[in-house]
Amino acid sequence: MNKRNLLLEVGLEEMPARFIDNSIRQLGEKMTGWLDKKNISYGKVQLFSSPRRLAVLVSDVAERQEDSHEEAKGPAKKIAVTPDGQWSKAAEGFTRGQGMTVEDIFFKEINGVEYAHVKKFIEGQETFSLLAEIKGLITSLNFPKNMRWGDEELRFIRPIKWIVALFGQEVIPFSVAGVNTGKVTRGHRFLGSETVLDLPEGYEEALLGQYVVADAESRKQAILSQLEKIEEENGWVIPIDADLLQEVTNLVEYPTALYGKFEEEYLEIPEEVLITSMKEHQRYFPVKSKSGDLLPRFVTVRNGDHLHIETVARGNEKVLRARLSDAAFFYREDKKLRIEDALKKLGNIVYHEEIGTLSEKTARVRKLANLIAERTGIDEEAAKAADRAAKICKFDLVTQMVYEFPELQGIMGEKYAVQKGESEAVAHAINEHYMPRNADDSTAESDAGAVVAISDKLDTIVSFFAIGVIPSGSQDPYALRRQAAGIAQTLVGKNWGVPLESLIGLSLSLVSEAGIAKRDNEEIYKDLCQFFKLRIKHLLQEQGISYDIIDAVLGGELGSIPGLMKKAAVIQEHKDEAGFKESMESLSRVLNIAAKAEVMGDIDPNLFENPSENVLHDKYIDAARKAEAGIEAGDLYQTLIELKPFINDYFDQNMIMADNQGVRENRLNLMAAISVLIMKLAKVNEIIVK
Numbered sequence: 001m002n003k004r005n006l007l008l009e010v011g012l013e014e015m016p017a018r019f020i021d022n023s024i025r026q027l028g029e030k031m032t033g034w035l036d037k038k039n040i041s042y043g044k045v046q047l048f049s050s051p052r053r054l055a056v057l058v059s060d061v062a063e064r065q066e067d068s069h070e071e072a073k074g075p076a077k078k079i080a081v082t083p084d085g086q087w088s089k090a091a092e093g094f095t096r097g098q099g100m101t102v103e104d105i106f107f108k109e110i111n112g113v114e115y116a117h118v119k120k121f122i123e124g125q126e127t128f129s130l131l132a133e134i135k136g137l138i139t140s141l142n143f144p145k146n147m148r149w150g151d152e153e154l155r156f157i158r159p160i161k162w163i164v165a166l167f168g169q170e171v172i173p174f175s176v177a178g179v180n181t182g183k184v185t186r187g188h189r190f191l192g193s194e195t196v197l198d199l200p201e202g203y204e205e206a207l208l209g210q211y212v213v214a215d216a217e218s219r220k221q222a223i224l225s226q227l228e229k230i231e232e233e234n235g236w237v238i239p240i241d242a243d244l245l246q247e248v249t250n251l252v253e254y255p256t257a258l259y260g261k262f263e264e265e266y267l268e269i270p271e272e273v274l275i276t277s278m279k280e281h282q283r284y285f286p287v288k289s290k291s292g293d294l295l296p297r298f299v300t301v302r303n304g305d306h307l308h309i310e311t312v313a314r315g316n317e318k319v320l321r322a323r324l325s326d327a328a329f330f331y332r333e334d335k336k337l338r339i340e341d342a343l344k345k346l347g348n349i350v351y352h353e354e355i356g357t358l359s360e361k362t363a364r365v366r367k368l369a370n371l372i373a374e375r376t377g378i379d380e381e382a383a384k385a386a387d388r389a390a391k392i393c394k395f396d397l398v399t400q401m402v403y404e405f406p407e408l409q410g411i412m413g414e415k416y417a418v419q420k421g422e423s424e425a426v427a428h429a430i431n432e433h434y435m436p437r438n439a440d441d442s443t444a445e446s447d448a449g450a451v452v453a454i455s456d457k458l459d460t461i462v463s464f465f466a467i468g469v470i471p472s473g474s475q476d477p478y479a480l481r482r483q484a485a486g487i488a489q490t491l492v493g494k495n496w497g498v499p500l501e502s503l504i505g506l507s508l509s510l511v512s513e514a515g516i517a518k519r520d521n522e523e524i525y526k527d528l529c530q531f532f533k534l535r536i537k538h539l540l541q542e543q544g545i546s547y548d549i550i551d552a553v554l555g556g557e558l559g560s561i562p563g564l565m566k567k568a569a570v571i572q573e574h575k576d577e578a579g580f581k582e583s584m585e586s587l588s589r590v591l592n593i594a595a596k597a598e599v600m601g602d603i604d605p606n607l608f609e610n611p612s613e614n615v616l617h618d619k620y621i622d623a624a625r626k627a628e629a630g631i632e633a634g635d636l637y638q639t640l641i642e643l644k645p646f647i648n649d650y651f652d653q654n655m656i657m658a659d660n661q662g663v664r665e666n667r668l669n670l671m672a673a674i675s676v677l678i679m680k681l682a683k684v685n686e687i688i689v690k
Contacts, residue, residue, distance in 0.1 A: 002063045004168035006131075007200030009048075009055035010138055011162035011186055017051065017250035019143055019157060024049040024056075024216075030137040031056045039066045040127055048204065048214040050253045051303075052161075052189070055214065057200055061167070065124030072098050074116035077107055091116055128167055135174040138163070152177040162186060166200045187212050188253050191304060211254040211305065220249040223301055226257035227285065230299060234259075237288045238299055244279050251283065252303035259287070259299045260317040266324045267296060269331050272411050273401065277323050280407060284320065330400035334412075339420050342395040349397070354467045355516055358394050361459060364510045366390040369455040371506050375498045378447040382425070385448035389429035392417070393452055396430070410434040436486045443486070443493040450494050454503070457483040461531075462507040465524050466517040470531070484535040488561050497560035504528050532558060540565070545572050548688040555683025566633035567681055574637065581689040586644045587678050588685035593656055594675035597668040607666040612653040616646045620674050627680055636681050643674070 008031065015023070028047045035042050035058070043060030074080060074094035082088050087102040095102050100118045107114045139154060146155035154160075154177040165172035165181040174181055183197045187210020195206050204214050213219045223245065227238050249255075266274065271294045278284035278298050287297035300316050302309070347359035355361065369390035373383040396402050396413035405412075410431045417427035425448055432449025433456050435441055444450040461480050464470070471480050491500070504525065512521055533554050540550045545568045553568045574580055608614050623639045631639070656671065658664045678684060 003043075003060040004063060005166075005200040006042075006058040006061045007055065007164060007166045007197070007203055008134060008137070009053055009162075009164035009185055009203070010160060011053050011164070012156075012160055013158040014051040015158050016145075017247045019145075020049050020051070020054075020216075020250040021246070023141060023143065023157065024054050026141055027054050027137060028056050030140065031058060031134070034134060034137060035061070038127075038130055038133075039068055039124065040130075041066065046215075049216050049250070050212060050214060050219075051251060052186070052253065053212075053214070055164075055203065057203055059201070061127060063127050065127065065130070067124045068122045070120045070122055072118050072120055073108075073110075074098075074105070074118070077114040077116065080105070080116040094118075128170060128172070131165075131167055131172040132174045134165065134172065135176055138176050150178075164197060164203075166197060169199060186210075188304075191254065213254060216249055219252065219255055220245060223249060223255045223257060226255070226301075227299060230257060230259055235290065236295065236297065237290055237292075238285050239288060240285070241279060244283065244285065248283055248301050252301055254304060256302045256304060256306055256309070257299060258302055258309050258313050258316075259297055260313040260320070262296050262298070262317065262320055262324055264296045266328060267294065269324070269327055270412070270415050272408060272415075273327050273331065273405065274324065276405050276408055277327055278320065280405070281323055282316070282320055284316075326404065327401070330404055334399040334401050334416060335419065337399060337416075339392055339395050339417070339422075342398045343392060345398040346394055352463070352467075354518070355463045356514065358397065360514065361463070362391065362394050364507075364514060365393070365452070365455045365459050367510055368459055368507055369451050372455055372498070372503065373451050375502070376447075376451065376494070376496045378451065382447040382451075385423065385425040385429055385446075386451040388422070388426045389433065389448055390452045390455060392422070392426075393430050393433050393456065436489060438482070443490045447494070450490050450496075454487050454490055455507075457487050458503060458507045459511070461487075462504065462511050462524075462528060463516055465528055465531070466508070466511050466519065468518055470527060480531075481535060484532055485539060488532070488536050488539055491561040492565055495562045497563055500532060500558045500561055501529060504532070529558065536561065536564065540568050543569070545569070546575070548686055549575070549682070552682035552684055552686040555686055556679045563633060567636075570633045570637045571682060571687070575687075579641075583641050583644045584684050584687050584689045586647045587640060588687075589651065590647060590671055591675050591678060591683065591685045594668070594671040596657075597665075597672040600672035600676075601665065601669045603669045603673060604662075604666050607663055609663065610653055612646075612650045613667075613670070616643075616650045616674075617670060619643055619646045620670070620677065624673075624677055627677055633681070640678060640681055647674075 010027075024047050028045060032045055041062040042058050044058075046057040048055040048057065075090045080088055080091035080094070091102055091105060094116060095104060095118060098118050098120055100120065104118045105116045106118070108117050143157040146157060148155050149159040156177070160177050160179045162184065163176060163179050163181045164183060164185050165174070166183055171181055171183055184194050185197055185203070185207065186192070186194050187207060192210030192212060195210055197203060197206055207214045213222060224240070227240070230236065231238050274294060275286045278286050282300070284298040284300045287295045287299060289295055298316075298320060302312055343359070346362060347357050349358045350356070351358045351361050366387065369386050370383070373386050378386070393413065396409060396416055399412060399416065401412050402409045410433065414427045414431035417430055418424065425446065428446055429449040429452050432444035432446060433452035435444045435449070435453055444453045460478065461483055464478055464480060469478065508521060508525055508528070511517060517524060536558065537550050537554060540553070543565070549568055549571050552571070553564055558564060603617065605614065605617060608617070620643070623643060626639055627636060654667060656664070656667045658667065
């Protein structure tokens with residue numbers, strides 16, 4: 001079968017760098033999905049992207065669809081065949097619609113009902129005759145933000161300027177938002193020009209001749225190579241932030257790295273401020289010495305060639321100098337601010353109109369931190385540090401530096417706290433209480449920082465739930481899911497076994513006392529527990545735990561989160577072992593029968609009728625004693641597994657639902673007691689055993 005290469009390029013006004021990766025991934029997936037659906041064979045798929053283009057090049061696309069056979073389902077047999085055994089009009093209409101005759105009908109049973117079917121041979125069509133449909137790949141792209149231009153109805157990330165659609169040498173005819181397809185692409189906005197593409201395979205080379213490196217990975221490697229060269233030539237170290245590198249890659253089409261300098265006097269500003277100013281505001285790479293000291297230098301990447309590079313460097317120096325001058329002023333002014341004066345200002349800042357001010361929130365966080373410190377059993381020194389840190393943890397929010405650089409909250413709090421005489425432990429806890437800040441961040445290392453981190457996040461979540469602001473779908477404007485995950489990760493990181501339900505209860509009491517709750521406390525508590533279960537379910541999935549084991553360990557109370565995570569890991573570890581299936585079936589049988597007990601009462605050994613009852617009861621007492629002593633998840637698992645032969649013997653020797661009511665209730669009470677013990681591990685009847 002003959003083959004050609006297929007190229008689709010969408011040319012646009014400059015797109016925001018942060019949206020490009022997802023956009024080109026979508027276009028690639030939509031293209032391969034369309035080819036698969038149309039039964040068109042193809043070879044290698046290459047994706048190209050830059051600020052002004054999204055393109056996909058597919059090699060060796062078949063010129064015809066594959067021929068196929070397809071079964072078409074028609075009416076049920078009782079409708080297709082008349083009582084006298086003739087074909088009905090429904091059968092004739094069905095086959096006529098399929099281009100067949102009633103002689104082609106055969107019957108297949110589906111869910112106990114026979115239906116008429118026919119087999120159709122579908123001859124493959126010419127690929128080119130179908131390709132105009134790829135217009136839908138463009139119009140169906142989703143973006144976080146869209147815009148309209150002119151009188152066009154299409155909402156898109158940026159105005160479409162040109163479209164290249166080639167199948168071999170032929171242009172695929174269609175238009176989007178008034179832009180017709182063609183074979184003319186555009187090079188770099190200032191250095192390049194329009195160029196005609198004769199064949200799809202010449203796309204990358206043609207654009208390179210117009211100062212566009214179309215392959216994003218090639219641009220990234222070019223940037224890295226240029227940064228390495230600058231390092232070698234100057235004896236510097238340029239720390240590479242992966243996110244910044246990716247953003248810069250998507251900001252340029254023809255990268256040229258250059259460097260500049262700033263005055264050494266600005267090195268008196270905290271390093272974090274300088275780096276943030278360079279990275280977040282200017283997209284510059286900071287420069288360090290080989291010993292790790294920040295140097296008064298920066299590296300940037302120009303979207304262009306080497307011409308007039310010195311002029312470009314001076315322009316960037318001028319812009320950065322203004323930024324750093326502002327930062328130096330903010331830093332000097334902030335040093336004059338007293339912590340107590342800053343705390344007073346928090347009373348004038350509304351955190352949320354239904355929740356109150358930052359000062360009120362901080363007061364609740366401090367109370368909660370003291371309660372959590374007591375329950376986690378941290379030492380007195382750490383508890384005092386947590387109390388002080390909780391009181392002042394938000395003071396840096398009123399500083400000019402954090403106002404200008406919000407991403408430095410906590411970081412500047414730590415630095416300013418040390419300058420103003422706070423202990424290292426308190427200052428560090430101020431920084432740590434925001435951790436983990438994102439999915440890649442670590443949790444608070446110090447006990448004081450971990451206590452305040454949990455307290456602050458928990459107060460935020462509970463407060464919003466109390467006023468009915470609950471994440472739904474993709475909507476989570478206050479990042480409550482991330483904060484819930486952060487609480488769980490912190491508890492696991494510190495191995496604190498305090499039950500999560502009790503922490504939720506403590507926070508909910510404080511929120512209710514403050515008059516914030518707009519709903520019934522019992523309803524709020526129930527919603528919060530379910531919300532945390534979903535977050536912990538996500539964490540377990542990230543650990544590779546199978547869905548049935550996740551359902552099992554989340555089948556009861558949350559309790560200790562570190563313990564819950566360990567239980568899931570232990571069960572996952574043993575799931576493929578010999579005898580696991582039989583053990584889970586025995587324990588599940590206990591859970592299933594225990595569910596029939598209306599109320600669990602006391603177990604009376606005097607009502608036992610044979611030795612197997614006494615033996616299982618004794619084994620249960622021994623296992624319960626071990627569990628109450630706080631054994632680890634692995635030991636609890638083993639303790640329960642050791643009950644299997646005694647449980648099996650018990651069921652062989654006894655009828656649970658005995659005629660004698662007292663005996664029956666006594667046996668149900670024993671099952672219920674053992675089920676409570678089993679549930680300390682998991683709701684094992686949720687585990688799928690094979």
